[in-house]
Amino acid sequence: MSDRLVLALDIGGTNARGEVLDVRLGAPLVRADLPTPEQDGEATIATIESLCRLLLAGLSETDRARVQAVGLAVPGIIDAETGVVRLASNLGWSDEPVAARLSALLGLEVVLHHDVTAAGLAEHRLGxxxxxxxxxxxxxxxxxxxxxxxxxxxxxxxxxxxxxxxxxxxxxxxxxxxxxxxxxxxxxxxxxxxxxxxxxxxxxxxxxxxxxxxxxxxxxxxxxxxxxxxxxxxxxxxxxxxxxxxxxxxxxxxxxxxxxxxxxxxxxxxxxxxxxxxxxxxxxxxLGQRAGVLGSGLATFAAIERTQLV
Ligand SMILES: [Zn+2]
The missing domain is CATH 3.30.420.40 (ATPase, nucleotide binding domain)
Known part of the structure:
Protein backbone atom coordinates (compact mmCIF):
# COMPACT_ATOMS: atom_id res chain seq x y z
CA MET A 1 0.00 0.00 0.00
CA SER A 2 2.68 2.51 1.01
CA ASP A 3 4.34 2.48 -2.41
CA ARG A 4 1.17 3.53 -4.24
CA LEU A 5 0.69 6.98 -5.72
CA VAL A 6 -2.41 8.88 -6.84
CA LEU A 7 -2.92 11.94 -8.99
CA ALA A 8 -5.03 14.19 -6.74
CA LEU A 9 -6.92 16.93 -8.59
CA ASP A 10 -9.19 19.76 -7.49
CA ILE A 11 -11.09 21.39 -10.35
CA GLY A 12 -12.25 24.88 -9.38
CA GLY A 13 -14.12 27.40 -11.48
CA THR A 14 -10.88 29.34 -12.09
CA ASN A 15 -8.00 26.90 -11.60
CA ALA A 16 -7.44 23.16 -11.91
CA ARG A 17 -4.87 22.07 -9.32
CA GLY A 18 -3.05 18.77 -9.25
CA GLU A 19 -0.52 16.95 -7.07
CA VAL A 20 1.05 13.51 -7.13
CA LEU A 21 0.72 12.16 -3.59
CA ASP A 22 1.71 9.05 -1.70
CA VAL A 23 -0.42 7.66 1.10
CA ARG A 24 1.31 9.82 3.76
CA LEU A 25 -0.07 12.95 1.99
CA GLY A 26 3.01 14.99 2.78
CA ALA A 27 4.85 17.13 0.24
CA PRO A 28 3.75 16.29 -3.32
CA LEU A 29 6.15 14.43 -5.65
CA VAL A 30 4.98 16.73 -8.45
CA ARG A 31 2.47 19.57 -8.54
CA ALA A 32 0.93 21.52 -11.44
CA ASP A 33 -1.93 23.96 -12.09
CA LEU A 34 -3.80 24.90 -15.26
CA PRO A 35 -6.50 27.53 -15.80
CA THR A 36 -10.02 26.03 -16.00
CA PRO A 37 -11.77 26.80 -19.32
CA GLU A 38 -14.92 28.89 -18.97
CA GLN A 39 -18.11 26.78 -18.89
CA ASP A 40 -16.93 24.54 -21.72
CA GLY A 41 -17.39 20.88 -20.78
CA GLU A 42 -15.25 19.40 -23.59
CA ALA A 43 -12.42 21.86 -23.00
CA THR A 44 -12.55 21.04 -19.27
CA ILE A 45 -12.13 17.30 -19.99
CA ALA A 46 -9.15 18.14 -22.25
CA THR A 47 -7.63 20.39 -19.55
CA ILE A 48 -7.92 17.66 -16.92
CA GLU A 49 -6.29 15.15 -19.29
CA SER A 50 -3.44 17.64 -19.95
CA LEU A 51 -3.01 18.26 -16.22
CA CYS A 52 -2.75 14.50 -15.54
CA ARG A 53 -0.20 14.08 -18.36
CA LEU A 54 1.79 17.03 -16.99
CA LEU A 55 1.88 15.41 -13.54
CA LEU A 56 2.85 12.01 -14.98
CA ALA A 57 5.59 13.60 -17.10
CA GLY A 58 7.16 14.99 -13.92
CA LEU A 59 7.65 11.48 -12.50
CA SER A 60 10.45 8.99 -13.10
CA GLU A 61 9.50 5.85 -15.02
CA THR A 62 9.58 3.85 -11.77
CA ASP A 63 7.29 6.32 -10.00
CA ARG A 64 4.90 6.44 -12.98
CA ALA A 65 4.38 2.71 -12.58
CA ARG A 66 3.32 3.31 -8.94
CA VAL A 67 0.36 5.54 -9.94
CA GLN A 68 -2.87 3.68 -9.11
CA ALA A 69 -5.68 6.14 -9.72
CA VAL A 70 -6.79 9.70 -10.34
CA GLY A 71 -8.91 11.52 -7.75
CA LEU A 72 -11.05 14.32 -9.11
CA ALA A 73 -12.72 16.83 -6.77
CA VAL A 74 -15.35 18.91 -8.59
CA PRO A 75 -18.03 21.42 -7.60
CA GLY A 76 -21.69 20.66 -8.35
CA ILE A 77 -24.00 17.70 -8.03
CA ILE A 78 -22.12 14.46 -8.50
CA ASP A 79 -22.86 10.75 -8.35
CA ALA A 80 -19.70 9.39 -6.77
CA GLU A 81 -20.86 5.77 -7.23
CA THR A 82 -21.18 5.98 -11.02
CA GLY A 83 -18.64 8.75 -11.62
CA VAL A 84 -21.25 10.89 -13.38
CA VAL A 85 -21.41 14.65 -12.84
CA ARG A 86 -25.13 15.45 -12.75
CA LEU A 87 -24.65 19.20 -12.90
CA ALA A 88 -21.58 21.45 -12.68
CA SER A 89 -22.68 24.61 -14.46
CA ASN A 90 -19.34 26.43 -13.98
CA LEU A 91 -17.52 23.55 -15.68
CA GLY A 92 -20.09 23.11 -18.46
CA TRP A 93 -21.12 19.57 -17.46
CA SER A 94 -24.61 18.12 -17.30
CA ASP A 95 -25.08 14.33 -16.89
CA GLU A 96 -21.49 13.87 -18.02
CA PRO A 97 -19.78 10.50 -17.34
CA VAL A 98 -16.58 12.29 -16.38
CA ALA A 99 -14.86 9.40 -14.57
CA ALA A 100 -15.44 6.90 -17.41
CA ARG A 101 -14.33 9.34 -20.09
CA LEU A 102 -11.11 10.33 -18.33
CA SER A 103 -10.41 6.74 -17.38
CA ALA A 104 -10.57 5.77 -21.09
CA LEU A 105 -8.24 8.64 -22.01
CA LEU A 106 -5.68 7.99 -19.27
CA GLY A 107 -5.84 4.22 -18.75
CA LEU A 108 -6.23 4.78 -14.98
CA GLU A 109 -9.08 4.40 -12.51
CA VAL A 110 -10.73 7.81 -11.94
CA VAL A 111 -12.59 8.47 -8.68
CA LEU A 112 -14.97 11.42 -8.43
CA HIS A 113 -15.42 13.51 -5.25
CA HIS A 114 -17.51 16.56 -4.30
CA ASP A 115 -15.05 19.42 -3.80
CA VAL A 116 -16.44 20.54 -0.43
CA THR A 117 -16.56 16.95 0.85
CA ALA A 118 -12.90 16.60 -0.18
CA ALA A 119 -11.79 19.89 1.39
CA GLY A 120 -13.81 19.17 4.55
CA LEU A 121 -12.33 15.69 4.82
CA ALA A 122 -8.82 17.14 4.58
CA GLU A 123 -9.58 19.72 7.30
CA HIS A 124 -11.12 16.95 9.43
CA ARG A 125 -8.14 14.61 9.17
CA LEU A 126 -5.17 16.92 8.63
CA GLY A 127 -6.25 20.50 9.33
CA LEU A 287 -5.10 24.08 4.86
CA GLY A 288 -6.04 26.96 2.56
CA GLN A 289 -6.33 26.24 -1.13
CA ARG A 290 -4.52 22.91 -0.78
CA ALA A 291 -7.45 21.38 1.14
CA GLY A 292 -9.31 20.21 -1.99
CA VAL A 293 -6.29 18.45 -3.45
CA LEU A 294 -5.37 16.80 -0.13
CA GLY A 295 -8.97 15.64 0.39
CA SER A 296 -9.09 14.32 -3.16
CA GLY A 297 -5.94 12.30 -2.39
CA LEU A 298 -7.30 11.06 0.97
CA ALA A 299 -10.65 9.96 -0.47
CA THR A 300 -9.00 8.32 -3.48
CA PHE A 301 -6.63 6.25 -1.35
CA ALA A 302 -9.66 5.19 0.74
CA ALA A 303 -11.59 4.27 -2.43
CA ILE A 304 -8.84 2.15 -4.02
CA GLU A 305 -8.18 0.45 -0.70
CA ARG A 306 -11.87 -0.53 -0.54
CA THR A 307 -11.89 -1.85 -4.13
CA GLN A 308 -8.72 -3.79 -3.66
CA LEU A 309 -9.87 -5.34 -0.39
CA VAL A 310 -13.08 -6.66 -1.93
ZN1 LIG B 1 -30.99 27.51 -2.97
Missing part, protein backbone atom coordinates in the same frame (compact mmCIF):
# COMPACT_ATOMS: atom_id res chain seq x y z
CA UNK A 128 -8.26 22.66 11.73
CA UNK A 129 -10.76 19.85 12.40
CA UNK A 130 -8.17 17.27 13.49
CA UNK A 131 -9.05 15.65 16.82
CA UNK A 132 -12.74 16.64 16.63
CA UNK A 133 -14.87 13.54 15.94
CA UNK A 134 -18.07 15.62 15.78
CA UNK A 135 -17.59 18.45 13.40
CA UNK A 136 -19.28 20.82 11.02
CA UNK A 137 -16.94 22.19 8.30
CA UNK A 138 -18.71 25.07 6.57
CA UNK A 139 -17.26 26.48 3.36
CA UNK A 140 -18.46 29.98 2.51
CA UNK A 141 -17.57 31.42 -0.88
CA UNK A 142 -19.68 32.08 -3.96
CA UNK A 143 -22.07 29.55 -2.45
CA UNK A 144 -22.07 27.60 0.80
CA UNK A 145 -21.76 23.89 1.58
CA UNK A 146 -20.72 21.84 4.59
CA UNK A 147 -19.19 18.55 5.61
CA UNK A 148 -20.88 16.86 8.57
CA UNK A 149 -18.80 14.47 10.68
CA UNK A 150 -20.40 12.63 13.60
CA UNK A 151 -18.69 9.98 15.69
CA UNK A 152 -15.66 10.26 13.40
CA UNK A 153 -17.70 9.29 10.32
CA UNK A 154 -18.50 11.55 7.40
CA UNK A 155 -22.28 11.79 7.01
CA UNK A 156 -23.26 11.63 3.34
CA UNK A 157 -26.89 10.62 3.90
CA UNK A 158 -28.78 7.73 2.35
CA UNK A 159 -29.54 9.87 -0.68
CA UNK A 160 -25.95 11.21 -0.74
CA UNK A 161 -26.82 14.89 -0.47
CA UNK A 162 -26.07 15.75 3.14
CA UNK A 163 -24.25 19.02 3.74
CA UNK A 164 -26.04 21.36 1.30
CA UNK A 165 -26.25 23.98 4.02
CA UNK A 166 -26.32 26.88 1.55
CA UNK A 167 -29.73 25.73 0.36
CA UNK A 168 -31.17 25.29 3.82
CA UNK A 169 -34.16 27.63 4.10
CA UNK A 170 -33.76 30.37 6.71
CA UNK A 171 -36.70 32.60 5.75
CA UNK A 172 -40.08 31.38 4.61
CA UNK A 173 -40.92 33.02 1.27
CA UNK A 174 -37.57 34.82 1.38
CA UNK A 175 -35.09 35.81 -1.31
CA UNK A 176 -35.27 33.70 -4.50
CA UNK A 177 -32.27 31.39 -5.03
CA UNK A 178 -31.05 30.21 -8.49
CA UNK A 179 -31.67 26.64 -7.21
CA UNK A 180 -35.43 27.30 -7.48
CA UNK A 181 -36.19 27.61 -3.76
CA UNK A 182 -36.64 30.78 -1.74
CA UNK A 183 -34.98 31.89 1.47
CA UNK A 184 -31.80 29.76 1.06
CA UNK A 185 -29.03 30.63 3.57
CA UNK A 186 -26.48 31.38 0.83
CA UNK A 187 -28.67 34.19 -0.51
CA UNK A 188 -28.06 36.02 2.80
CA UNK A 189 -24.65 35.00 4.10
CA UNK A 190 -22.37 33.74 1.29
CA UNK A 191 -19.37 35.85 0.30
CA UNK A 192 -21.20 36.69 -2.92
CA UNK A 193 -24.38 37.75 -1.11
CA UNK A 194 -22.34 40.00 1.21
CA UNK A 195 -20.52 41.62 -1.75
CA UNK A 196 -23.81 42.17 -3.57
CA UNK A 197 -25.53 43.69 -0.54
CA UNK A 198 -22.64 46.16 -0.17
CA UNK A 199 -22.78 46.91 -3.92
CA UNK A 200 -26.49 47.65 -3.60
CA UNK A 201 -25.87 50.39 -1.01
CA UNK A 202 -22.64 51.82 -2.45
CA UNK A 203 -23.46 51.55 -6.16
CA UNK A 204 -20.21 49.62 -6.77
CA UNK A 205 -21.42 46.49 -8.58
CA UNK A 206 -17.98 44.87 -8.34
CA UNK A 207 -17.93 45.10 -4.51
CA UNK A 208 -16.75 41.92 -2.75
CA UNK A 209 -17.07 40.57 0.78
CA UNK A 210 -13.41 41.49 1.24
CA UNK A 211 -14.29 45.16 0.53
CA UNK A 212 -16.91 44.93 3.28
CA UNK A 213 -14.46 43.45 5.80
CA UNK A 214 -11.82 46.04 4.88
CA UNK A 215 -14.31 48.90 5.39
CA UNK A 216 -15.54 47.67 8.80
CA UNK A 217 -15.27 50.38 11.44
CA UNK A 218 -14.82 53.15 8.85
CA UNK A 219 -17.91 52.81 6.64
CA UNK A 220 -21.20 52.43 8.57
CA UNK A 221 -22.78 50.91 5.43
CA UNK A 222 -20.20 48.09 5.56
CA UNK A 223 -20.87 47.62 9.29
CA UNK A 224 -24.61 47.30 8.61
CA UNK A 225 -24.20 44.84 5.69
CA UNK A 226 -21.75 42.70 7.67
CA UNK A 227 -23.87 42.71 10.80
CA UNK A 228 -27.00 41.65 8.91
CA UNK A 229 -25.15 38.84 7.08
CA UNK A 230 -23.66 37.58 10.36
CA UNK A 231 -27.14 37.62 11.95
CA UNK A 232 -28.39 35.39 9.12
CA UNK A 233 -25.34 33.11 9.30
CA UNK A 234 -25.77 32.57 13.05
CA UNK A 235 -29.51 32.06 12.59
CA UNK A 236 -28.78 29.50 9.83
CA UNK A 237 -26.14 27.62 11.83
CA UNK A 238 -28.15 27.40 15.04
CA UNK A 239 -30.38 24.69 13.51
CA UNK A 240 -27.57 22.30 12.53
CA UNK A 241 -25.78 22.97 15.85
CA UNK A 242 -28.94 22.14 17.81
CA UNK A 243 -29.56 19.02 15.74
CA UNK A 244 -26.03 17.63 15.63
CA UNK A 245 -24.20 19.06 18.68
CA UNK A 246 -20.78 19.30 17.04
CA UNK A 247 -17.74 20.08 19.21
CA UNK A 248 -16.15 22.28 16.58
CA UNK A 249 -17.15 24.37 13.56
CA UNK A 250 -14.43 24.87 10.95
CA UNK A 251 -15.08 27.83 8.66
CA UNK A 252 -13.45 27.58 5.23
CA UNK A 253 -13.81 29.09 1.77
CA UNK A 254 -13.12 32.64 0.64
CA UNK A 255 -14.98 34.33 3.52
CA UNK A 256 -12.80 32.54 6.10
CA UNK A 257 -9.91 34.79 5.02
CA UNK A 258 -11.58 37.40 7.27
CA UNK A 259 -10.33 35.31 10.20
CA UNK A 260 -11.06 36.59 13.71
CA UNK A 261 -13.60 39.16 12.46
CA UNK A 262 -15.77 36.32 11.17
CA UNK A 263 -15.17 33.95 14.07
CA UNK A 264 -15.91 36.62 16.71
CA UNK A 265 -19.03 37.89 14.93
CA UNK A 266 -20.42 34.38 14.73
CA UNK A 267 -19.49 33.34 18.26
CA UNK A 268 -21.04 36.47 19.82
CA UNK A 269 -24.31 35.92 17.97
CA UNK A 270 -24.50 32.18 18.66
CA UNK A 271 -23.82 32.79 22.37
CA UNK A 272 -26.75 35.24 22.43
CA UNK A 273 -29.11 33.11 20.31
CA UNK A 274 -28.60 29.65 21.72
CA UNK A 275 -30.51 28.69 24.85
CA UNK A 276 -30.57 24.93 24.29
CA UNK A 277 -27.51 23.76 22.36
CA UNK A 278 -23.97 24.25 23.66
CA UNK A 279 -22.09 26.58 21.32
CA UNK A 280 -19.15 24.69 19.78
CA UNK A 281 -15.61 25.93 19.36
CA UNK A 282 -15.35 28.00 16.15
CA UNK A 283 -12.11 28.11 14.14
CA UNK A 284 -11.04 28.94 10.59
CA UNK A 285 -9.75 26.29 8.17
CA UNK A 286 -5.97 25.81 8.15
Missing amino acids: AGAGAPDLLAVFIGTGMAALVVTGGEVVSGGLHQAGEIGHMPVEQGGRPCPCGQTGCLEMYASARAIGRAYGAVTGDVSATSLDVVTALGTDPRADAVWSEAMDWLAHGLLGPITLLSPVRIVLGGGLSASGAVLVDALRTRLDALSHVAAVPEIVTAS
Whole structure:
Protein backbone atom coordinates (compact mmCIF):
# COMPACT_ATOMS: atom_id res chain seq x y z
CA MET A 1 0.00 0.00 0.00
CA SER A 2 2.68 2.51 1.01
CA ASP A 3 4.34 2.48 -2.41
CA ARG A 4 1.17 3.53 -4.24
CA LEU A 5 0.69 6.98 -5.72
CA VAL A 6 -2.41 8.88 -6.84
CA LEU A 7 -2.92 11.94 -8.99
CA ALA A 8 -5.03 14.19 -6.74
CA LEU A 9 -6.92 16.93 -8.59
CA ASP A 10 -9.19 19.76 -7.49
CA ILE A 11 -11.09 21.39 -10.35
CA GLY A 12 -12.25 24.88 -9.38
CA GLY A 13 -14.12 27.40 -11.48
CA THR A 14 -10.88 29.34 -12.09
CA ASN A 15 -8.00 26.90 -11.60
CA ALA A 16 -7.44 23.16 -11.91
CA ARG A 17 -4.87 22.07 -9.32
CA GLY A 18 -3.05 18.77 -9.25
CA GLU A 19 -0.52 16.95 -7.07
CA VAL A 20 1.05 13.51 -7.13
CA LEU A 21 0.72 12.16 -3.59
CA ASP A 22 1.71 9.05 -1.70
CA VAL A 23 -0.42 7.66 1.10
CA ARG A 24 1.31 9.82 3.76
CA LEU A 25 -0.07 12.95 1.99
CA GLY A 26 3.01 14.99 2.78
CA ALA A 27 4.85 17.13 0.24
CA PRO A 28 3.75 16.29 -3.32
CA LEU A 29 6.15 14.43 -5.65
CA VAL A 30 4.98 16.73 -8.45
CA ARG A 31 2.47 19.57 -8.54
CA ALA A 32 0.93 21.52 -11.44
CA ASP A 33 -1.93 23.96 -12.09
CA LEU A 34 -3.80 24.90 -15.26
CA PRO A 35 -6.50 27.53 -15.80
CA THR A 36 -10.02 26.03 -16.00
CA PRO A 37 -11.77 26.80 -19.32
CA GLU A 38 -14.92 28.89 -18.97
CA GLN A 39 -18.11 26.78 -18.89
CA ASP A 40 -16.93 24.54 -21.72
CA GLY A 41 -17.39 20.88 -20.78
CA GLU A 42 -15.25 19.40 -23.59
CA ALA A 43 -12.42 21.86 -23.00
CA THR A 44 -12.55 21.04 -19.27
CA ILE A 45 -12.13 17.30 -19.99
CA ALA A 46 -9.15 18.14 -22.25
CA THR A 47 -7.63 20.39 -19.55
CA ILE A 48 -7.92 17.66 -16.92
CA GLU A 49 -6.29 15.15 -19.29
CA SER A 50 -3.44 17.64 -19.95
CA LEU A 51 -3.01 18.26 -16.22
CA CYS A 52 -2.75 14.50 -15.54
CA ARG A 53 -0.20 14.08 -18.36
CA LEU A 54 1.79 17.03 -16.99
CA LEU A 55 1.88 15.41 -13.54
CA LEU A 56 2.85 12.01 -14.98
CA ALA A 57 5.59 13.60 -17.10
CA GLY A 58 7.16 14.99 -13.92
CA LEU A 59 7.65 11.48 -12.50
CA SER A 60 10.45 8.99 -13.10
CA GLU A 61 9.50 5.85 -15.02
CA THR A 62 9.58 3.85 -11.77
CA ASP A 63 7.29 6.32 -10.00
CA ARG A 64 4.90 6.44 -12.98
CA ALA A 65 4.38 2.71 -12.58
CA ARG A 66 3.32 3.31 -8.94
CA VAL A 67 0.36 5.54 -9.94
CA GLN A 68 -2.87 3.68 -9.11
CA ALA A 69 -5.68 6.14 -9.72
CA VAL A 70 -6.79 9.70 -10.34
CA GLY A 71 -8.91 11.52 -7.75
CA LEU A 72 -11.05 14.32 -9.11
CA ALA A 73 -12.72 16.83 -6.77
CA VAL A 74 -15.35 18.91 -8.59
CA PRO A 75 -18.03 21.42 -7.60
CA GLY A 76 -21.69 20.66 -8.35
CA ILE A 77 -24.00 17.70 -8.03
CA ILE A 78 -22.12 14.46 -8.50
CA ASP A 79 -22.86 10.75 -8.35
CA ALA A 80 -19.70 9.39 -6.77
CA GLU A 81 -20.86 5.77 -7.23
CA THR A 82 -21.18 5.98 -11.02
CA GLY A 83 -18.64 8.75 -11.62
CA VAL A 84 -21.25 10.89 -13.38
CA VAL A 85 -21.41 14.65 -12.84
CA ARG A 86 -25.13 15.45 -12.75
CA LEU A 87 -24.65 19.20 -12.90
CA ALA A 88 -21.58 21.45 -12.68
CA SER A 89 -22.68 24.61 -14.46
CA ASN A 90 -19.34 26.43 -13.98
CA LEU A 91 -17.52 23.55 -15.68
CA GLY A 92 -20.09 23.11 -18.46
CA TRP A 93 -21.12 19.57 -17.46
CA SER A 94 -24.61 18.12 -17.30
CA ASP A 95 -25.08 14.33 -16.89
CA GLU A 96 -21.49 13.87 -18.02
CA PRO A 97 -19.78 10.50 -17.34
CA VAL A 98 -16.58 12.29 -16.38
CA ALA A 99 -14.86 9.40 -14.57
CA ALA A 100 -15.44 6.90 -17.41
CA ARG A 101 -14.33 9.34 -20.09
CA LEU A 102 -11.11 10.33 -18.33
CA SER A 103 -10.41 6.74 -17.38
CA ALA A 104 -10.57 5.77 -21.09
CA LEU A 105 -8.24 8.64 -22.01
CA LEU A 106 -5.68 7.99 -19.27
CA GLY A 107 -5.84 4.22 -18.75
CA LEU A 108 -6.23 4.78 -14.98
CA GLU A 109 -9.08 4.40 -12.51
CA VAL A 110 -10.73 7.81 -11.94
CA VAL A 111 -12.59 8.47 -8.68
CA LEU A 112 -14.97 11.42 -8.43
CA HIS A 113 -15.42 13.51 -5.25
CA HIS A 114 -17.51 16.56 -4.30
CA ASP A 115 -15.05 19.42 -3.80
CA VAL A 116 -16.44 20.54 -0.43
CA THR A 117 -16.56 16.95 0.85
CA ALA A 118 -12.90 16.60 -0.18
CA ALA A 119 -11.79 19.89 1.39
CA GLY A 120 -13.81 19.17 4.55
CA LEU A 121 -12.33 15.69 4.82
CA ALA A 122 -8.82 17.14 4.58
CA GLU A 123 -9.58 19.72 7.30
CA HIS A 124 -11.12 16.95 9.43
CA ARG A 125 -8.14 14.61 9.17
CA LEU A 126 -5.17 16.92 8.63
CA GLY A 127 -6.25 20.50 9.33
CA ALA A 128 -8.26 22.66 11.73
CA GLY A 129 -10.76 19.85 12.40
CA ALA A 130 -8.17 17.27 13.49
CA GLY A 131 -9.05 15.65 16.82
CA ALA A 132 -12.74 16.64 16.63
CA PRO A 133 -14.87 13.54 15.94
CA ASP A 134 -18.07 15.62 15.78
CA LEU A 135 -17.59 18.45 13.40
CA LEU A 136 -19.28 20.82 11.02
CA ALA A 137 -16.94 22.19 8.30
CA VAL A 138 -18.71 25.07 6.57
CA PHE A 139 -17.26 26.48 3.36
CA ILE A 140 -18.46 29.98 2.51
CA GLY A 141 -17.57 31.42 -0.88
CA THR A 142 -19.68 32.08 -3.96
CA GLY A 143 -22.07 29.55 -2.45
CA MET A 144 -22.07 27.60 0.80
CA ALA A 145 -21.76 23.89 1.58
CA ALA A 146 -20.72 21.84 4.59
CA LEU A 147 -19.19 18.55 5.61
CA VAL A 148 -20.88 16.86 8.57
CA VAL A 149 -18.80 14.47 10.68
CA THR A 150 -20.40 12.63 13.60
CA GLY A 151 -18.69 9.98 15.69
CA GLY A 152 -15.66 10.26 13.40
CA GLU A 153 -17.70 9.29 10.32
CA VAL A 154 -18.50 11.55 7.40
CA VAL A 155 -22.28 11.79 7.01
CA SER A 156 -23.26 11.63 3.34
CA GLY A 157 -26.89 10.62 3.90
CA GLY A 158 -28.78 7.73 2.35
CA LEU A 159 -29.54 9.87 -0.68
CA HIS A 160 -25.95 11.21 -0.74
CA GLN A 161 -26.82 14.89 -0.47
CA ALA A 162 -26.07 15.75 3.14
CA GLY A 163 -24.25 19.02 3.74
CA GLU A 164 -26.04 21.36 1.30
CA ILE A 165 -26.25 23.98 4.02
CA GLY A 166 -26.32 26.88 1.55
CA HIS A 167 -29.73 25.73 0.36
CA MET A 168 -31.17 25.29 3.82
CA PRO A 169 -34.16 27.63 4.10
CA VAL A 170 -33.76 30.37 6.71
CA GLU A 171 -36.70 32.60 5.75
CA GLN A 172 -40.08 31.38 4.61
CA GLY A 173 -40.92 33.02 1.27
CA GLY A 174 -37.57 34.82 1.38
CA ARG A 175 -35.09 35.81 -1.31
CA PRO A 176 -35.27 33.70 -4.50
CA CYS A 177 -32.27 31.39 -5.03
CA PRO A 178 -31.05 30.21 -8.49
CA CYS A 179 -31.67 26.64 -7.21
CA GLY A 180 -35.43 27.30 -7.48
CA GLN A 181 -36.19 27.61 -3.76
CA THR A 182 -36.64 30.78 -1.74
CA GLY A 183 -34.98 31.89 1.47
CA CYS A 184 -31.80 29.76 1.06
CA LEU A 185 -29.03 30.63 3.57
CA GLU A 186 -26.48 31.38 0.83
CA MET A 187 -28.67 34.19 -0.51
CA TYR A 188 -28.06 36.02 2.80
CA ALA A 189 -24.65 35.00 4.10
CA SER A 190 -22.37 33.74 1.29
CA ALA A 191 -19.37 35.85 0.30
CA ARG A 192 -21.20 36.69 -2.92
CA ALA A 193 -24.38 37.75 -1.11
CA ILE A 194 -22.34 40.00 1.21
CA GLY A 195 -20.52 41.62 -1.75
CA ARG A 196 -23.81 42.17 -3.57
CA ALA A 197 -25.53 43.69 -0.54
CA TYR A 198 -22.64 46.16 -0.17
CA GLY A 199 -22.78 46.91 -3.92
CA ALA A 200 -26.49 47.65 -3.60
CA VAL A 201 -25.87 50.39 -1.01
CA THR A 202 -22.64 51.82 -2.45
CA GLY A 203 -23.46 51.55 -6.16
CA ASP A 204 -20.21 49.62 -6.77
CA VAL A 205 -21.42 46.49 -8.58
CA SER A 206 -17.98 44.87 -8.34
CA ALA A 207 -17.93 45.10 -4.51
CA THR A 208 -16.75 41.92 -2.75
CA SER A 209 -17.07 40.57 0.78
CA LEU A 210 -13.41 41.49 1.24
CA ASP A 211 -14.29 45.16 0.53
CA VAL A 212 -16.91 44.93 3.28
CA VAL A 213 -14.46 43.45 5.80
CA THR A 214 -11.82 46.04 4.88
CA ALA A 215 -14.31 48.90 5.39
CA LEU A 216 -15.54 47.67 8.80
CA GLY A 217 -15.27 50.38 11.44
CA THR A 218 -14.82 53.15 8.85
CA ASP A 219 -17.91 52.81 6.64
CA PRO A 220 -21.20 52.43 8.57
CA ARG A 221 -22.78 50.91 5.43
CA ALA A 222 -20.20 48.09 5.56
CA ASP A 223 -20.87 47.62 9.29
CA ALA A 224 -24.61 47.30 8.61
CA VAL A 225 -24.20 44.84 5.69
CA TRP A 226 -21.75 42.70 7.67
CA SER A 227 -23.87 42.71 10.80
CA GLU A 228 -27.00 41.65 8.91
CA ALA A 229 -25.15 38.84 7.08
CA MET A 230 -23.66 37.58 10.36
CA ASP A 231 -27.14 37.62 11.95
CA TRP A 232 -28.39 35.39 9.12
CA LEU A 233 -25.34 33.11 9.30
CA ALA A 234 -25.77 32.57 13.05
CA HIS A 235 -29.51 32.06 12.59
CA GLY A 236 -28.78 29.50 9.83
CA LEU A 237 -26.14 27.62 11.83
CA LEU A 238 -28.15 27.40 15.04
CA GLY A 239 -30.38 24.69 13.51
CA PRO A 240 -27.57 22.30 12.53
CA ILE A 241 -25.78 22.97 15.85
CA THR A 242 -28.94 22.14 17.81
CA LEU A 243 -29.56 19.02 15.74
CA LEU A 244 -26.03 17.63 15.63
CA SER A 245 -24.20 19.06 18.68
CA PRO A 246 -20.78 19.30 17.04
CA VAL A 247 -17.74 20.08 19.21
CA ARG A 248 -16.15 22.28 16.58
CA ILE A 249 -17.15 24.37 13.56
CA VAL A 250 -14.43 24.87 10.95
CA LEU A 251 -15.08 27.83 8.66
CA GLY A 252 -13.45 27.58 5.23
CA GLY A 253 -13.81 29.09 1.77
CA GLY A 254 -13.12 32.64 0.64
CA LEU A 255 -14.98 34.33 3.52
CA SER A 256 -12.80 32.54 6.10
CA ALA A 257 -9.91 34.79 5.02
CA SER A 258 -11.58 37.40 7.27
CA GLY A 259 -10.33 35.31 10.20
CA ALA A 260 -11.06 36.59 13.71
CA VAL A 261 -13.60 39.16 12.46
CA LEU A 262 -15.77 36.32 11.17
CA VAL A 263 -15.17 33.95 14.07
CA ASP A 264 -15.91 36.62 16.71
CA ALA A 265 -19.03 37.89 14.93
CA LEU A 266 -20.42 34.38 14.73
CA ARG A 267 -19.49 33.34 18.26
CA THR A 268 -21.04 36.47 19.82
CA ARG A 269 -24.31 35.92 17.97
CA LEU A 270 -24.50 32.18 18.66
CA ASP A 271 -23.82 32.79 22.37
CA ALA A 272 -26.75 35.24 22.43
CA LEU A 273 -29.11 33.11 20.31
CA SER A 274 -28.60 29.65 21.72
CA HIS A 275 -30.51 28.69 24.85
CA VAL A 276 -30.57 24.93 24.29
CA ALA A 277 -27.51 23.76 22.36
CA ALA A 278 -23.97 24.25 23.66
CA VAL A 279 -22.09 26.58 21.32
CA PRO A 280 -19.15 24.69 19.78
CA GLU A 281 -15.61 25.93 19.36
CA ILE A 282 -15.35 28.00 16.15
CA VAL A 283 -12.11 28.11 14.14
CA THR A 284 -11.04 28.94 10.59
CA ALA A 285 -9.75 26.29 8.17
CA SER A 286 -5.97 25.81 8.15
CA LEU A 287 -5.10 24.08 4.86
CA GLY A 288 -6.04 26.96 2.56
CA GLN A 289 -6.33 26.24 -1.13
CA ARG A 290 -4.52 22.91 -0.78
CA ALA A 291 -7.45 21.38 1.14
CA GLY A 292 -9.31 20.21 -1.99
CA VAL A 293 -6.29 18.45 -3.45
CA LEU A 294 -5.37 16.80 -0.13
CA GLY A 295 -8.97 15.64 0.39
CA SER A 296 -9.09 14.32 -3.16
CA GLY A 297 -5.94 12.30 -2.39
CA LEU A 298 -7.30 11.06 0.97
CA ALA A 299 -10.65 9.96 -0.47
CA THR A 300 -9.00 8.32 -3.48
CA PHE A 301 -6.63 6.25 -1.35
CA ALA A 302 -9.66 5.19 0.74
CA ALA A 303 -11.59 4.27 -2.43
CA ILE A 304 -8.84 2.15 -4.02
CA GLU A 305 -8.18 0.45 -0.70
CA ARG A 306 -11.87 -0.53 -0.54
CA THR A 307 -11.89 -1.85 -4.13
CA GLN A 308 -8.72 -3.79 -3.66
CA LEU A 309 -9.87 -5.34 -0.39
CA VAL A 310 -13.08 -6.66 -1.93
ZN1 LIG B 1 -30.99 27.51 -2.97
